[in-house]
Amino acid sequence: MFGREDKVPQGKLTAVQYGILAIFLVLTFGLWRLQVAGAERYEAQAERNTIRNVPILAPRGKIVDREGRLIVDNYPSFSVLLLREQARELSAHVPMIAGGLHMDPEEIRADIRRAAGEPAYEPILLKDDITPDELAFVEAHRSELPELETIMVHRRLYPKNGFLSHLIGYVGEVSDQDLNTPQFELYQPGDIVGKSGVEEYYNDLLMGKDGSRRAIVNSTGKEVGRLSETPAVPGKTLKLTIDIDLQMAAEEALQGKNGAIVAMNPHTGEILAMASRPTFDPNDFAVRISRDEWNKLVTDPDKPMMNKAIQAQLAPGSTFKIIMSIAGMQEGIAQNMHVFCPGGATFYGRFFKCWQKGGHGTVDISAAITHSCDVFFYTLGERLGIGKISQYATELGLGQRSGIDLPDEVTGVMPSEEWKIKNFRQKWYAGETISVAIGQGAVAVTPIQLARAIGAITTGGHLVRPHVTFPDQVNDLRKDLYGADYKPASLSGPPAAQELNFDPANVDLITQAMVGVVGPGGTAGASHLEGIDFAGKTGSAQQVSNEAIKRGIKEKDNGWFVGITPHNNPDLVVTVLFQEGEHGALAARLAAQVVKAYVDKQRLRQQKTATGPSTVEMAALWSDPDEQGHATEMRGGRFIVPVGDSHPHRFVPLKSAPGITPPAPVPAPSHRPRDERPTVAQEVPALPEEFFSWSAA
């Protein structure tokens, strides 16, 4: 065998030992560098790996009507995510997933292909707003399909069929554009914010504050523990001045038509109903609207997204004559005017027709309003001049925003000499005054402006700033949100209320004439409501759009109507715009439906609110049986019967807006004594007070 003398040189072995020592020193340095020198940095990185701030989404505030009935609610909605990292045999699972989620397998494959370029840990959103059975499918297949995961979000539930949709608005993800404005500086991309209507205007109150949870997660993002939690603060419940019953009447009246209805309390400025047609379904926006649907909505020539109550600016037609009347009488001109109407008259060398071809004969101011005589108002306009007309109309809020608490209101136009020079660099022609006098020409109003102006005139000069929420409630909510020292920011626009102090005699004369409008012989006689104190003024305005001129067609007139109830110091003013409705008389019918709903409800309420036990006296005849069971003696007497509501089921007010299934407890504002009082059926009559009897014998 090999001799011992041939051993490996010791020097080389020692060299190897030193080599190994060097390697170990280098490795020790490597460990020291990470674990001692870099410990803090790597600890932070390890924490960032495992600790994640998971947002807890705050539900948006509910929206209720003036009686606390639910209009807008939230519902928990689940979305399905596909976690590709968890997928073992994804392609084999696709048909099963597609079946369970009611999707096309090709659609899922396309989703996966589209996400192929993204890192595998990014989940793919398969389907939004899944149904309960789809959710059950995911839950039941947790072990077979570990790649499926669900997340819960609160989604908005709006009334169906576009009920109140323009006023409520809708929500959506905050846009990049908005994020750059100071008002949105605290918002994060992906936050859901109001995009129009009340949702936008009161977004700060409705939005709530998201909470967060510091959670421990593993490398797949799965939560394995919790450290701390900041709960979410839900959005505030916002009460609108809208009355669902009235709103329903307005929506029904406008069904299938184009236009808008505004119903307002002229004393407080509370909007009781506001409808616009055509409409849209904000629920389409609550999940995700397809590009096609969106394009259809924004390019529709009837503009379904437009809230015509505050955004349509059109010639008011003869409804403007009320404004003319108050101006004329306050100036002391109209009271004594008697004008002969032969069917038209010539002013400044041009012939102006009256709508009544045969003419109205000799009319005074009262008859001129009732029959809407154009010639009378041409004459009044000529006497007043554009300066005075413009002054009164501007005082009454025309040509400026009403200041309603809704976004994107338009100003309308109230022409004047200055206005014309400023905008057209042209002199005012006297003939234009004659057109303006009957609400044509350059004058353009919105339904809300008209409601405000007519409300001010008929209440003797009380001009209000309309609003759809209760300012006191909003103030309280804001104090709650921003702290007790919150001061409402000074609002731009008109003050909450102004007094124009019109002469009561003038106001009385105008409202009396307006009663005639809906009476026999008035321009809207067919809209007469028997037994209801209802008054108003029609208007039919020609519309001359560029498009129509281009196409050489004559468009149908817009119908207007402003109605009040009762006629003396009204507590409801209704404006109806019936586009292409031909005549104001047709608009008046729509207004009459709203007014009727209002008055019916007022009467019902008066009945219902009669409190305290009341009794009814009634007389009766009866006989008591003798021992054999034969009636032998007829008796008579008087009962005092305590009564409650004799028709407990006649009127069941809606508990929420149509289309919303009322969820559990509605924040009940008004306590209904009716429910507690006993009905007749349960009541044992008091003992009769006998006052006569006789014997058959």
Next chain:
Amino acid sequence: MSRYVSFRDFDWLLFAYVIALCGLGVMQVYSSTAGTKFSGFHVKQMYWILAGVGMMFVLSLINYVALLENIHWVWIGGVFSLMAVMVVGQRYLGAKRWIRLPGGLHFQPSEWVKLIVILAMAKFFAELRREVSWSDIVKIGLIGGVPCLLVLVEPDLGTALTYTPAIFLALFLGGIRAKQVAVLLIAFCLVAPLAWHHMKAYQKARLTSFIHPEDDPQGSGYQVEQSKIAVGSGGIWGKGLRKGSQTQGAFLPFAYTDFAFSAFSEEHGFVGALLVLLLYFMVLMRLISNAQTAPDRAGAFVIMGVVAVLAFHILVNIGMVVGFMPVTGIPLPLLSYGGSSVLFTFLSLGIVQNIRMRRFVN
């Protein structure tokens, strides 16, 4: 050959170091796999260790000289087993490395062929009683290079690399001249670009990503980055057994195999990691001292071959864990889970003990 061979001469201290490392390894495999789909692997690892210890004792009794005299047959058998892998091997993660054995076991021939290469190399140098000539270098190249290439085409770059330190250390101890080293280096520089060209994309990525792991934290560099975070966040004292967030949260990949030391360092800190390093150092020093007292040149070459392979594993694996080396998939002996690796280590130690027990035999 007449003298009585006794377990009194068995290197019990070396065995104690090795068993201590095995204990830490089993503990770490338990910690890294508990609650995952690999849970229970620490028990399997214990069976492998028991089997390895048994084989070590058996091998220590067979005279290594007899083994060396027949080494050419064993070498041929080893080469055939590598070829068999190419034909009947199991494909896993894109490479054919395993042969399936009855009883659900998988065997990786490249591990034990490593030992054959060490033995064959030792025999060659033991008989070489003159300066290394170019023809000797070519022969060495064939003895070591043929199995190495067969492993490389599996493809298993990491294991193929572990063959090289045994070859180079043998050349160094066998007396290669500086001129020859220079010529070999130049040849390597010419061949390397060609080899790079033939490497698979993932192999290239692994070799380069360790330089800038942050560039691609979710891709090839992800493993290195997560490993550094694991080791670094362990700090001086560690987070405690089963408490490493990187390990338990599955951020650290292969926490029970290639990155077992990373997981250990996270849970036991700088102090624990130094203890492991110290144990490995003692093992290697113990081996070298046995080489110094080996009865003959062949025995010393065998032991130094084992030293070279173990030291290379430790350098590359721990170097990878601390971010000094690329990700090559080389396990840390005794600490990483894996039957083939455990068996190789104990078989090597069996031969070392065999040599030691015969140091006074003459």
